[in-house]
Amino acid sequence: RAAILDGMQMPVVELHLHLEGTLEPELVFSLAERNGVDLPYADVDDLRSRFAFADLQSFLELYNANMAVLRTGADFHEMTDAYLSRAAAAGVRHAEVFLDLQAHTGRGLRAAEVLDGVTSALAASREKHDLTSGLIVTVLRHLPGREALETVREVIDLGAPVLGIGMCSTELTAHAADFAPAFQLARAHGLRRTAHAGEEGPAQNVADVLDILRVERVDHGVRAMEDPDLVRRLVDERVPLTVCPVSNVRLKGVETLADHPLRRMLDAGLVVTINSDDPAYFGAYLDEVVDRTTEALDLGPHHLRALARNAVESAWVDDARRNELR
Numbered sequence: 278r279a280a281i282l283d284g285m286q287m288p289v290v291e292l293h294l295h296l297e298g299t300l301e302p303e304l305v306f307s308l309a310e311r312n313g314v315d316l317p318y319a320d321v322d323d324l325r326s327r328f329a330f331a332d333l334q335s336f337l338e339l340y341n342a343n344m345a346v347l348r349t350g351a352d353f354h355e356m357t358d359a360y361l362s363r364a365a366a367a368g369v370r371h372a373e374v375f376l377d378l379q380a381h382t383g384r385g386l387r388a389a390e391v392l393d394g395v396t397s398a399l400a401a402s403r404e405k406h407d408l409t410s411g412l413i414v415t416v417l418r419h420l421p422g423r424e425a426l427e428t429v430r431e432v433i434d435l436g437a438p439v440l441g442i443g444m445c446s447t448e449l450t451a452h453a454a455d456f457a458p459a460f461q462l463a464r465a466h467g468l469r470r471t472a473h474a475g476e477e478g479p480a481q482n483v484a485d486v487l488d489i490l491r492v493e494r495v496d497h498g499v500r501a502m503e504d505p506d507l508v509r510r511l512v513d514e515r516v517p518l519t520v521c522p523v524s525n526v527r528l529k530g531v532e533t534l535a536d537h538p539l540r541r542m543l544d545a546g547l548v549v550t551i552n553s554d555d556p557a558y559f560g561a562y563l564d565e566v567v568d569r570t571t572e573a574l575d576l577g578p579h580h581l582r583a584l585a586r587n588a589v590e591s592a593w594v595d596d597a598r599r600n601e602l603r
């Protein structure tokens with residue numbers, strides 16, 4: 278890649294990635310065959326042809342439907358390892374990845390088996406892919422807050438190696454306050470906290486997850502740009518925003534990559550990082566997201582350095598690892 282050939286420091290930390298969003302059509306089909314799951318698609322090309330989304334909701338429907346092929350711990354291990362391998366090829370050296378645990382327990386899978394499949398692959402990532410990693414279990418905003426609390430409690434009771442709790446899925450219905458008990462429990466047990474906000478929802482949602490859920494990062498957060506007071510606060514408090522420009526275009530939050538606010542956000546002094554979100558569905562892993570965004574927004578070396586520095590600063594790693602990543 279041109280940028281690497283120039284010796285420029287690239288973002289090497291990925292902080293916003295859904296493991297289920299890395300299920301490539303080929304893997305969907307091979308897992309379906311292994312598990313005897315009937316797919317409503319003729320072949321991988323037919324599935325790929327459906328990756329034209331009108332909005333977040335239409336994406337979530339396909340993303341959730343394809344999870345049906347994930348049945349055993351081995352399936353989760355294979356999906357996770359395939360992502361780590363691709364991420365390593367993209368130059369990623371540290372990844373903090375989301376898992377929609379409730380989407381799987383809701384289909385009758387055991388939390389312990391799902392978590393074991395994922396965490397066993399993550400535990401091997403340093404040896405196998407020269408990449409460190411951490412797991413963020415997400416609670417789903419379209420489900421009741423009570424179920425989020427039960428999920429956090431189960432994660433804690435299982436003693437699984439989990440770095441933190443996140444929140445994703447549709448942003449337009451439930452209020453952040455419904456999830457305060459779940460995030461409070463996570464905080465009491467030393468889990469890190471982040472939440473999707475300001476992707477399709479208004480700037481107020483960003484303030485709400487900070488004030489009510491006491492999150493340490495915000496996933497997306499692009500609509501914070503609609504509120505200058507909030508921008509000032511995010512700059513002052515150095516709140517990391519894990520921005521996913523290709524995702525925002527593919528889910529029609531932003532018309533084209535050239536219209537994306539990422540460059541304006543950096544220039545405003547926000548702690549912006551760049552990420553891939555659901556790379557199998559949006560057609561771009563982190564290296565491709567960086568390349569396309571750099572070209573569309575004409576980012577300069579100082580922008581790329583800021584993105585790299587912000588991601589290292591925002592990662593939930595100890596000082597020793599942070600220094601290695603610098």
Ligand code: HPA
Pocket residue numbers: 295298333340445446447473476524554555
């Ligand atoms: N937003 C909300 N929920 C999600 C996303 C997203 O971009 N990707 C996977 N789940």
Ligand code: ZN
Pocket residue numbers: 293294295445473496554
């Ligand atoms: Zn996301």
